[in-house]
Amino acid sequence: MSVAASESRLSLAEQAYEVLCDRLVTLRIAPGTPINDEQVAAELGVGRTPVREALKRLEADRLVVAFPRRGTFASEVQITDLGHLTEVRLRLEPLAADCAARRATALDRAVLTGLLAELDAADGGEVGELIELDLRLHRALYAATANPFLSDTLVRYDNLATRIWCLFLDRLPGLGGHVGEHGPLIRAVLAGDAAGAADLAAEHVKRFETTIRSLL
Template identity: 45%
Template sequence: MTSESGRAESSTRQPQAAPLRDQAYVALRDKLVMLEIPPGAPIHEEEITSSLGLGRTPVRQALRRLEVERLVAIHPRRGTFAADVHITDLSQIAEIRLHLESQAAGWAAQRATQEERDTLRSLLVEMQQAESDDPAKLMELDSGMHRTIYQCAHNAYLEGSLTELHNLMARIWYLFAPRLPQAARLMEDHAPLVEAIIAGDRDKAQHLAARHVSDFESAVKAVL
């Protein structure tokens, strides 16, 4: 009876909540990436802890992590600020992403489980049904698609590196999205890429991923 009871309790146990530092990190990361906290703006711990309902320790841990990821700048005796967005960083970020995104897409085509391929299909349908005149929603879906592809590559180090690079790129997107006439078309590029991954076509997935990165860089440079 004890064994049966234990199994019953285990099957009904609710998933554990993410650690507080991770909750603080995700909330702050999204605000920084989506420019809800503008580049260069001061970040006050008191306001953050109050708005998130968290203590100082997890918020400080999150800020230190975000500093490592170049999303915040911490200056002793001056304070903490949202990192500036430097358009000169675009080429360097794209140069790295060009190779890593291609590798991730190729591995995803080879390694993704059927469940992961189904998830990619669902995300693609959601993206295709989204309103093309809502840049924020498009970028939210784009980020979800990229992060899922990174997970499908089944390499934690590659996933971590690409996630950080994508966050930096996304800030540039939010800064220039209103001036990008082909923003919706860039999102449409995901369809053949996702189809290639689902079909297990490594070479095609790698080619399309690299082209997607290159097209984004060209689109931003065209409006500078």
């Protein structure tokens, strides 16, 4: 296989991964749903090989589970994982906010400024749009850490936490307020206030767990 063909195949696999990941995280692919690689390939207009590569990544991310001779399924949302996720995120989210405040490049700051403007205009927005904005806010903050290992790790944990959040969407009060908590955090990052950003990130994680547990 030529280098160009290999890069093209990886690009298609990345595209398939992003589409499936988004659907799995937001529960548009419901937990327990079988995922047929042939059907997904046809829908996305790609070959089955890129889809299979995407599914392997998603399995490593705990978003799908594969069973021999049975196939691949969207993983169940494990509420019992909430405490474990919080334990890890309470350490890593403040670290990410601290790093972002100290390391954000001009491009990072432009992206965050644009997202802040979207956030300010999103009060009372549609649920799906708020979830999508929340995901983009987190990923932009992680990218601004300039630490790909920290960013990749937190994206995976945030995906799992978001699945829990989406499971309770019909019962969660003040969705816009939860997403809006990112406003002060982004402003602290843009101001270079590393300590303040870290404190705000920790409070955000704590409030997330408290809110979910109040519904159990």
